[in-house]
Amino acid sequence: MGDVDERLEVAAQARRAATRLARRLRAERPAGALSTNKVAVLGHLYRHGKSTPGEITAAEHQQPQSLTRVFADLEADGLVTRSRGERDRRESVLDLTAVGLDALTRDMADRDGWLAAAIGGLTETETQMLRIGAALMNQLADAP
Known part of the structure; x- marks a missing residue:
């Protein structure tokens, strides 16, 4: 035990x-960086292509009401487009725009830069431990 x-x-x-x-x-x-929820939605659309709001909320383990405003903001900013579903015309489908892809790429580069600067202050042993931890987290993410 x-x-x-x-x-x-x-x-x-x-x-x-x-x-x-x-x-x-x-x-x-x-200032002007994307929120965590916006990055999650844009990242989902980048990885999986066109998706319904329900598919995104389920895949990102969110409550629908927590992303409703995010969907509207992303559409208003021109980062995603909304269209009608081909199978069900009542269903809306979101798709990533070129502007949205640029915003996602820029935001992820900023986050990577922040992390790289933070990692730069670590000792060699701490950096090795971080690499091992990252590898383990990747294995856990891929585990069934």
């Missing part, structure tokens, strides 16, 4: 660390 408790504690520590890092990224986000 101790092994399970230890794994649960490690999982909880990883979750807390990821949450703290996300908070710092949000707090230090430059």
Whole structure:
């Protein structure tokens, strides 16, 4: 039973660390940068192509009401387009525009730059541990 408790504690520590890092990224986000939810929606459309709002909320594990305003803002800013579904004309489908792709690419580069600067202040051992942790997180993301 101790092994399970230890794994649960490690999982909880990883979750807390990821949450703290996300908070710092949000707090230090430059003016005009995309919100986390906007990045999630644009990233989903980039990876999966045209999607309905329901498909996006389910895939991103969000409540529909938390993304309703995000969808409207992205459409108003010209980052996504909304059209009628081919199978069901009552259903709307969102698609990433070229402007949206540029905004997503720029925002991800800014976040990567912020992380690279933060990593630059780590010791070699800390950097190696971060690489190992990143590899493990990727394995967990790909696990069934």
